[in-house]
Amino acid sequence: MHAWPASDVPALPGTGRALRLHDSATGGLVAVEPGPVARLYVCGITPYDATHLGHAATYNAFDLVQRVWLDTKHQVQYVQNVTDVDDPLLERANATGDDWTALAERETALFREDMTALRMLPPAHYIGAVEAIPRIVPLIERLREAGAAYDLDGDTYFSVDCDPHFGSVSGFDATVMRALSAERGGDPERPGKKNPLDPMLWMAARPGEPSWDGASLGAGRPGWHIECVAIALEHLGMGFDVQGGGSDLVFPHHEMGASHAQVLTGDYPYAKAYVHAGMVALNGEKMSKSKGNLVFVSALRRAGVDPAAIRLALLAHHYRSDWEWTDAVLEQAQERLDRWRAAVSRPDGPSAEALVDEIRTALADDLDAPAALAAVDAWAARQQAAGGTDTGAPGLVSRAVDALLGVAL
Ligand code: 5CA
Ligand code: ZN
Secondary structure (H helix, E strand, O other), rough: OOOOOOOOOOOOOOOOOEEEEOOOOOOEEEEEEOEEEEEEEEHHHHHHOOOOOOHHHHHHHHHHHHHHHHOOOOEEEEEEEEEEOOOHHHHHHHHHOOOHHHHHHHHHHHHHHHHHHHHOOOOEEEEEEEHHHHHHHHHHHHHOOOOOOOEOOOOEEHHHHOOOOOOOOOOOOOOHHHHHHHOOOOOOOOOOOOOOOOOOOEEEOOOOOEEOEEEEEEEEHHHHHHHHHHHHHHHHOOOEEEEEHHHHHHHHHHHHHHHHHHHHHHEEEEEEEEEOOOEEOOOEOOOOOOOOEEEEEHHHHHHOOOOOHHHHHHHHHOOOOEEEEOOHHHHHHHHHHHHHHHHHHHOOOOHHHHHHHHHHHHHHOOOOOOHHHHHHHHHHHHHHOOOOOOOHHHHHHHHHHHHHHHOOO
C-alpha cells in the first residue's frame, strides 16, 4: 500500500539528545540505543471507521519518537500495518451492507488524509494484512512443523506454552490474561484448546466471509497477531528498537506477537522496547469504535479546526497518561497556537538556543511533550513581555517546533 506524503523536517543547529522511553516489559525507563538505522513498528488502524482522537494521540506519540531519532541523526525504518481484514471490519461491512474492501479502502484513504493534515511522518512501509498473506502462510506452516501450532476443527492455533518467555511483555497473571483475551478478540472459552489463551493463527474459511489460499492450512484468513509479526519480521527483523501502540495492545496483541516471533526464530527479544500510549476518553469512557463515543479528526477538519491546533491538543498530554477529550482541551490548544504564531511573526525576539535544548531534553525524557510546550510558552511570554534583539530567534523557534513537535507555525 502507499503511505502518505512526508512534511519537511527542518534541520536544527546543535545536537539532539538520546531518547529514553518507558518499556512495558521492564516496567521502567530504558535507554533506546538504535544502530545507525532505528527500527520502529507501530500497529496501524483497523479501517472500519474514521480516525478518532485516540488513534491520533497514539500516532502522535510515535511520530515524536521518529522526530527525536531524526534529530539525533539516525535513519528511521518505520513500518506500520493496516488490519484490512478482521472480524470487526467484516461485522461493520455486514451491518451496513457495505463491501468490506470498499469500506477498508475508504477509511484507509481518510486516515492518510488525517495523518497528512496532522503532519505525522509516514512509515517507509505501509502494509495491509491482505497483501501480507503470502508471507503469513509460510510462517504459520513453520510454527506447525515446529510443533508450536495445532489444528482445531480446521482452524490453526498457536500454543503459548511453547514460548518460555510468554508473559514477559505484559507481566500479567493468568487470570488477567484470560479476561483480557476474552475482551480483545480471543476465545478462551472455546473447548478443545491446549491452553485457553492460545490465539488463532489461521481461521478456516467461514460461509459468506472472504478467504484466501492457505496452502497446507486450507482456505481461510490470518489471525491478528501473526499479521503484525509477518510484516515486522520482513521489514525490520528480530530485536527491532520499538514496538508501539496504545495500551490496549499490551495484551494479548503485543504479548502474542512477541511469542510468535520468538518461537519462529528461536531468538529473543522480538523488540527491545514495548512502548504504549494511554487511552483517550470521551464522556468518561475510552474512545472506541465499538462504543461509538468518538470525535473524528476528519470531522474537526471539516468544521474548520486548524490541524495544528488538534496536534497541540494531543501534545498537551503526556503520551502515557489516560486523558479526556473536551471542547476546552481544543480551545486551549487553539489559544496556544495563536500565541505562538503571534510570537514568531515578530522580526526579532529573545534568543532561542536554550529553548531548542529544553525541547530536546523534554522529548528525550520519555517524550515529555507537555514540558516541551511549557518551554515554548515561556519563550513566547518573554517575547511578549520584553521582546528581544535576536533576529534569528523567531525563525529558529518555528523550525524547532516544526522539526521536533510537528507543528507548523
Ligand atoms: N489494527 C489493530 C492494531 S494491529 C488496532 O488496534 N487497530 S485500531 O484501529 O483499533 O487502533 C489503532 C491504534 O489506536 C492502536 O495502537 C490502538 O491502541 C490505538 N487506540 C485505539 N483507541 C484508542 C484510544 N481511545 N486512545 C488512544 N489510542 C487508541
Ligand atoms: Zn498490530
